[in-house]
Amino acid sequence: MSSSLQENVRNHRRRSGWSQEQLAEEAGLSVGVVRKIEQGGNAQVETIHMLARALGTTTSSLFATEAPEPIRANVGDGPKLSELRRALMPPVGLREVIVEADRAPALASIQRDIDDSHALYHADHYDSVAKKLPAILRDAEAAVTLTEGDDRQKAVVVRAGAFLLAGKYLTQVRRYDMAYHALSLGIRDARDADKTHIAATGVVGMAWLLLRQDRFDEAERLATVTAEEIEPRMSSATAGELALWGELLQRVASAAIRNNRPDVARDARRMTHTAASALGREHVDFRQHWTTFGPATAEAKAIEDLALIGDHRGVISRADEGPVGAKGLQKFGRPSANNWDRHRLDVARAHAKLGSHQDAMDELSTIKASSPEWLRHQSMARRVMTEILERRKRTLTQDMRDMATHLRVSG
Template sequence: MAHNSTPLGDTVRAYRRTAGWNQERLAEESGLSVSTVRNIEQRGHARLDTLSQVAQAFGVPTSALFAPGVPHPVGDDDSANRQLLASLRQALMPPVGIAGETLADPGEAAEPSAVRRLIEDALSLYNSDRYESVALMLPGLLRQADAAVVAAEEEGCHQEAVLVRAHALLLAGKYLTQVRQYDMAYQALAEGIRLARELDNTLTAATGVTGLCWLLLRQDRFDEAERLAATTAEAIEPKLSTASMGELAAWGELCLRIASAAIRNNREDEAKQARRMAATAASAMGHEHRDYRTHWARFGPATVEIKAVEDLSLAGDAHGVLSRKDQGLLSKETLEAVGRPSAINWHRHRLDIARSHVKVGSTHDAMEELARIKKKAPSWIRHQPMARYVMEDILKTRKRTLTREMREMATLLNVRA
């Protein structure tokens, strides 16, 4: 029988035939339906968690199934994004002439301390889910950071100004990764890491690497993300008895990146080992901690625990996720004692819970989780594919007329009701 040819479909079909399986056998081994397997081979695309189940059945890393191909056409809203990001592109990626000069708006001269305060304000807005405000601040902030470096060369405080510029770039990279503007995010992060290396500021460079690993994970580049995080973690591994909070947090965050990449790539043993290292760092700290001058994200015992629960979600263990919901390190009492994880990590954790509720048939509970996240972080949830997947699954099981809340959620997440 003739079949459609797609890079992913051809790769999965080749693995299946090498194993001597028909589609029914692959469905049985992977825990998927025959129609899902047929859809992957014929249409050539699948959710990452579905693809991971196929890879597990074959006993290969998920990345082994990835194959190059022509990208899908850009959506109709690309022109709108180009316009919205024009000012940020000008500040981050100015034109360069043949003599090496940049034709950029030089910005207003500012003291490094003033730019640092702007970074702190923008990071606070980012952590409060106020992405529109961050987007408005970043172009001017980056131009001021550039101008501060130029002015500092004349005033003898060059190193401080360059470090501030590196922090401004890392903030831009963090924001752009969150809103899935990956090429621009890479530009910002790579330049921030380069500046930190020039200053021999290891923790700032490691912070940039942590952000770059997140970007690679978002692009399904699991092997590269794991390797980058592992080599950097090895280079900065602290002595637990004398390490500062910033050193422990930076190392612990890199260990979390190793685990996140490994578990997505069906490397469970490596993920478990990295989770143990992260837990060691968190235990030595004793509570959640954040200081953007040494590491960007909040890190501590609660953060490590929600990432361990995320592993269960990625493995499809819905009952395991729900059994640890609001228990142990994630109980209300313990969170009050050790501190809460960052809002973004917490919302991502609640999406895992929503997804698990759907898997066990509790769509009402899943909808309640989505509604709580929407209330607290409407801008954040709009950018989350997992939220769309959960909503799609809720709608598939819905036999009655949709509630107003469901219709509004579907509209927010761009899911066809």
């Protein structure tokens, strides 16, 4: 039976014996917000999470299951992604996918293009990745189709890497259906080639995609099962194996904390710190396991949990201490750019929530200086900027106006 958000919230509230005023007080929300939701209004996942925590249920249990509203307009992919869609989703007929090449491209050349594009992705050059991916996918498909014997399995492994790169990029730019298709194909290719750790790398990406779609139950289950299957022997594990296991555990914790399952999240974070301690320092490997994990990353994600439960003072108190402090970074190494930027975005949000608008702006400006395109794709950055615009009583500074323009926020 389908149900709406308003029905789910109302039913849980009534089972608790609370009025709307009581629920608002327990959740730390205004009565107007609760009333609006129960009258059929929309709400951000963050607000639903606060309601779930107050009601003692999971966030996903409050989500609507009714049919969606009709789509009013077809936005489409635009010129940047239409070519990528054609390469990723070619027409399927009675035979193999039709390839234009008459000779298999060199696998070493395709792998170099994948590695170069991965470097571009982490350097924040998303347009360049979008331009390179179609040719990579077509070449990888041609290599598999036109190769036989042992070389064909090698071509399948290379194609798996191409698909996983496409899935990672498409998740970042929020083309979720295309991302799911690419990640699924990559995981299946890796499984078929008996490359378990490449497949598990794809699962890390798939769990990230599910988190972005608010599919918390599925993300937690997928990451948990996969982490159990690849759990390394601590005495003999390689750095790559420990890092990949740690990344999967982080997905478990991230899904659980968002779904109001703090005990599960706490256990997963404890195991994450075990993996990080065994590593001893940050492990950044975009060639074999595509992993970025270590003590500083584990601490940054633990601080992210504080942000998600609304402990803004806790975020600020730990933001520059321990493994993520200056001495810690020197000792353990820096996380990947994306993980570090996400950590500082949590800090910016905490400052904004506490009314320290200039401190929030300083954090946003620092991120913008190093990762402008990444920042533009972050919905949290837009929410932080919107909050600054709405709550600041004094005249906006030029930096604030420039940031609002960069993030396409009006106010």
